[in-house]
Amino acid sequence: MRERIALIGAGRVGSSLAGALHHAGLEVEFIVDRDAAAARAAAALCGAVPAVTLAALPEGGPALIFLTVPDDAIAAAAAELAAAAKAGPGTAVVHCSGSLPAAILAPLRPHTRRLASMHPLQSFAGRKQEWRRWRGIHIALEGEEETVVLLEEIARRLQSRPFRLTAGAKIDYHIACVLLSNCLVGLYDAADELLAGVELPAEEKRAMTEPLLRNTIANVIASGPGAALTGPVSRGDTGTITAHLRALAAERPGLLELYRTLSLRLVKLAEQEGRLTLLQSEQLRKLLNHPDE
Ligand SMILES: NC(=O)c1ccc[n+]([C@@H]2O[C@H](COP(=O)([O-])OP(=O)(O)OC[C@H]3O[C@@H](n4cnc5c(N)ncnc54)[C@H](OP(=O)(O)O)[C@@H]3O)[C@@H](O)[C@H]2O)c1
Numbered sequence: 001m002r003e004r005i006a007l008i009g010a011g012r013v014g015s016s017l018a019g020a021l022h023h024a025g026l027e028v029e030f031i032v033d034r035d036a037a038a039a040r041a042a043a044a045l046c047g048a049v050p051a052v053t054l055a056a057l058p059e060g061g062p063a064l065i066f067l068t069v070p071d072d073a074i075a076a077a078a079a080e081l082a083a084a085a086k087a088g089p090g091t092a093v094v095h096c097s098g099s100l101p102a103a104i105l106a107p108l109r110p111h112t113r114r115l116a117s118m119h120p121l122q123s124f125a126g127r128k129q130e131w132r133r134w135r136g137i138h139i140a141l142e143g144e145e146e147t148v149v150l151l152e153e154i155a156r157r158l159q160s161r162p163f164r165l166t167a168g169a170k171i172d173y174h175i176a177c178v179l180l181s182n183c184l185v186g187l188y189d190a191a192d193e194l195l196a197g198v199e200l201p202a203e204e205k206r207a208m209t210e211p212l213l214r215n216t217i218a219n220v221i222a223s224g225p226g227a228a229l230t231g232p233v234s235r236g237d238t239g240t241i242t243a244h245l246r247a248l249a250a251e252r253p254g255l256l257e258l259y260r261t262l263s264l265r266l267v268k269l270a271e272q273e274g275r276l277t278l279l280q281s282e283q284l285r286k287l288l289n290h291p292d293e
Contacts, residue, residue, distance in 0.1 A: 004062035006030040008054075008077055010042035012124040013096050014068035019131025022046035024157040030056055041127065054081060060088035064150070066118075067095040067105075074100060079107040087111045092147040094118050098174035101167035102143030116143025118151050119174075120160070123181045134158045140165040140173065188213075190255055226273040233266040234273075236280030238287060245291040260288050 005021060007014050010033035018028050028046040032054060033039040039050035049056060057065075065087060069077050074095045081087050092114040093105055105115040119140040124130045139155045139162045141148045148164065155162035165173060188209075195205055219228035232240040241263065248256040267284045270276045276284070286293070 004029050004058070005064045005066070006032065006057055006062045007042070007048075007066045007068055008032045008081070009066075009068035009070075009073075010035070010038040010050075011068060011070075012127055012130065013120070014066070015042040015045060015127040016124045016130035016133060017066060017068060017096075017120075018042050018046040018048065019128075020134040020158050021154075023131055024154075024159075026154065026157060029062060032056065045128070045131070054084040054086050057084075057086040059085070061086045061091035061112075063090060063092065065091060065093045067093065069095075071097045071100055075104050075107065078105045082107045082111055085111070090114075092116065092144075092150060094143075094147065094151065096120065098140065098177055099171050101170060103167065114144050114147045116141065116147040116151060117170075118155075119165075119170075121177065134160050137161065138163055140170075142167055142170065187258075190258060193252065193255070226269055229266065229269055229273065229275070231266075233263055233284060234270045234275050236270075236276050236284065238280070238283045241284065241287055245287065249291060256291070260291065264288050 005026060005028045007018055007028060007030070010018075010031050014031065014033070018031060021028050022045065028048040030051055031039050031043045031046075031048045032051045033042070034052055036050070036052050039052060042048075043050035051057075061081075065081070067074055067077050067081075074097060078093065078095075081093065087093055087108055089112055091112045093108055093112060094116045095102070095105060096118055097104075098119040100117065102115045102117045108115060117140075120134060121138040121140065122133050124133060135158065137160050139151075139158075139160045141151050141155070141162050142165050152162045191209065192205070195209075198205060198208075200208065216228065222228075232244075244259065245256070248259055264285070267276070267281060267288065271281055
């Protein structure tokens, strides 16, 4: 495959994708970012030409452009590309949002019909060494058929696992990704706040929680959430939950709602698993829905 590839947006996904394409033997020719230093840093990962404006791109456009800008900037970037006439009939334009459909690229329709979305199911938190994180991951593809077929081939070159997703399924799919990744980080942060009374250095606290976190995730992946569920809700320990609710209401009211909402979800899960008696379920629901009574 010898596509001329350009990336617009030298952030986390842009930089890691540039590195991954390069290591897969694909040639990234241009990296555009309004921040010259970011464009240079990403270009250095793949031997591309860095640029701060679209003017660097060839007339009529390269064969493949990845728009790796934030979701809210994708429509404007597509309009900018259309206005600059940097995408022609042979140019495939692809964005990387998990929630937006390829149709968000509609401003480009007068120039090219080859529009698609490609969402890597991965969390890219850094910029430099992240190219390895494309290996073995699933990549959701959606959009114009010929472009999706091209992306399937590229995904396989990246040693990733492409799959197709309909535009209508993207929102729920992306909320799931956010719950599993970003909200997990939020939960970790809330737990960190609650661990303020444990007098250990920060690194040791992270090491202390690691087996719990890793084993829980391993159990969910091996057997599903029902079988992985442990803890006071699954045992119907209303006394413990009462104590938790009281402590949160008194000391950390900001975390009370989070605890109640998630615990109610766990009651439903424990019920489905046949782990609670009818009385235990009723007591837990009453407690969690009306913690003040
Ligand atoms: N990070 C992840 O884990 C992840 C995973 C899957 C999918 N995605 C998707 O990947 C896309 C990029 O996300 P990201 O996390 O890589 O974002 P990011 O780290 O914030 O990077 C976005 C980059 O685009 C630049 N930019 C913004 N508007 C631009 C424009 N009009 N022209 C040129 N460059 C522009 C930004 O520059 P400034 O810094 O100057 O604003 C920044 O360098 C999003 O669609 C996101 O949903 C992200």
